Amino acid sequence: MAEKIKILYLDDEMDNLTGFKATLRLDYQVFTAVNIPGAMEHLEKHPDIRVIFCDQRMPVKTGVEFFEGIRSTHPLPMRILITAYTDIEAVIDSINRGNIFRFVKKPWAEAELISAIEEANKFYQANSMLAIKNEELQKAYSELDKFAYSVSHDIRGPLSGILGAINVAREMYDIAEMKEMLFLMEKSLKKLDTYILSMHDYYSLQRGELQICEIDFKKMTDEFRDIYKVFSNSADITFKVNINQREPFRSDTVPLKLILNNLLSNAFKYQNKNNDAKLVELNIEVNKGVATIVVSDTGIGILGNHLGEIFNLFYRASSQESGSGFGLYNVKSALLKLNGQIEVNSVLNKGTTFKVTVPTK
């Protein structure tokens, strides 16, 4: 069952508070206060109080004044004024100054209270939803901005390079030089291709639904072993894989592969060129419903002050090799979908270790 809605009632008459609590405590979590400091204490302790009832006639401050006072500090809870008599002046005041959602007349009827709470709760939920959606929208906008900037550089960059090369080629007669340039052109095009593929990953991670199935890590990593064999042979990097899976594991293959692929390709890419014993290690252990994936390398490492930013979209912590700035951001998005966690440890010029934990579904 969902948690009970929290409501607060402020009234200087103890009898009213007792009666109120007795009526509603089965269906709601009721907090009561006999004065304003008491009410504030509840509000501080329980920021998720959704509805506040307050008596209008109190010593020190009126109900409207109390609501007015907390308007900026506690804007979220819905406010309901309880009053024995009303003149139009008080009504106008309470709406304009106190931002009141409803009035309840004293003495109250139980049904009236409940309907007021339920209505207020609907408003509260709609408002909270709006705030969440708004935040999501802000995030989407800011990513869109970054996207537009990155697209104009990361896509236009290689293209303008290729165009420049074609221009230069018109006055080039040396075949060796031409071949050197073709090699560099190919490199630029591959970088562009990687960028576009990662952009697709980005999109499918943001919008796609999960498809859960049985995961056999042994089988999955065999694929990677084949892919990276080429890498490890040509660059003389030892690739060690160690899988320890004795229980079934359920998850989505696509984001899992994406995580592994990104971490492994980084581990192979950012190797220390002067190191004689280059190593990439992949350890996967499945235990008590949690898969722990550790990818470590003997690479160039990441400077401490860049570590906090490597999971940001389009952030690149190295000028070595062709990063797109998508990789680790996509890893993070994939882990968000799988309820997973990632940790990173890195020592400059020694190597980097990523540790990923993913629970089974």
Next chain:
Amino acid sequence: MKDLSFIIIDDTELDHFIARKVITNANKNFNVKSFLNPYQALEHIAHPDYDEGIKIILVFLDIYMPLMNGFEFVEQFEKLDPKIQEKYYIVALTSSVEVSDINLIRSYKSFKARVTKPVTATGLNTLLTKVGKEYNLETGV
């Protein structure tokens, strides 16, 4: 061709190749230094060891680089000894048409010019004529 020399700072090898080619096509005696890493370039500039005869060194600086972008580079450059600074003529290289970038480039006093990538013979010529006039140089093109 002792008046001018060149430094290219860019994270893309192909762009180095092209800029170098365009520059040496204009005059094969031009001296061109390449840096893929802006930190190394800054280090090089901070400890000058150029030929006494060189009057001005044109720096082709890519704006969009990881680790240290062109703007961050210029901010570091502006902390150097003014005597060193006045020897260099920084040209912003951009592949983008972002208005925000162009405005930002204008706001730095050290960016003396802006060239859109890819560097072409015509673009270089225009630039060299401008530099030649400003410093009263024999640019040889």
